[in-house]
Amino acid sequence: MPSFAGSRTPTARPWRRGTRRSRPGVDDLDAYDDPLDARDLVTFDEKGRYRPLKTAPSLAGGWVFPDLGPRDLYETVETIYPATVANWHREREGELDVNHWRETMERQSGIYGVVKTWDRGEGHEHVNWVAEACCDDSQCLKRREWEYDDEADLDVDGGDGVFPCREPCSVVVSAARKWTRLESEQERTYEFELTPSEKEQVEAVIDAVADGRIDEIREADTKEGANRYRTRFLRAKRFDDGNLGGVPTDSDEE
Secondary structure, eight states: OEEEEOSSSOEEEEOOTTOOSOOTTTTTSEEOOOGGGHHHHTTBOTTSOBOSOTTSSOOOOSEEEOSOOHHHHHHHHHHHSTTHHHHHHHHHTTOOOOOOHHHHHHTOOGGGGGGGGGOOSSOSHHHHHHHHHHSSTTTOSSEEOOOSSSSOOOSSOOOOOSSEEOSOOHHHHHHHHHHHHHTTSOOOOOOOOOOHHHHHHHHHHHHHHHTTOGGGSOTTOTTSTTOHHHHHHHHHHHEETTEETTOOOOOTTO
């Protein structure tokens, strides 16, 4: 019988039912046998944070479904990674129906209807930014198959995931709603004084946050630009009344 183990990249291993031999890496895990148990296992990551994207590489490990029949294995995988097996099969059969960015955004309504206004006839570079932010292998285990539309492909790689992503997901649409509003702002020119090292530190902080590496940076590692103490020092030195360099933010509403 297959054994399905939980980790950032869950694996299925064949085991014979009734065997008494040791199963390395499996016997030390919490065992489950009901596919519905997977719903609780995938809700939060290892730090107890809610996982809005079920295919994010943040699945907490430490569990296993050791004796699953074919049907239960399918239901378990579908619970952990919804709609993935069906779309994987459709792709193998050449029947995967892909809804690209433009058609997906055009059918949005209600509070999400604003995303339609982001396409202003100025190309699709903004969709490249969305794909780079949300659809990289480091953010989602699916492989993006959707493009801007039937004629225009994105410049960003779709990833190497086994399961295809056939359309922008709800996380992408929700983020796009926020970015649509933010990108409607007019650019301003601000002037700050920073040393070369401080400029590099600001860049390091942004990179560390974007790549999810903040927790990996040790408190004693002050060589790292995103180190907590170095960042606090920069704030103490360069912030005044909550503003970088004491320069207030100009609002479009003014």
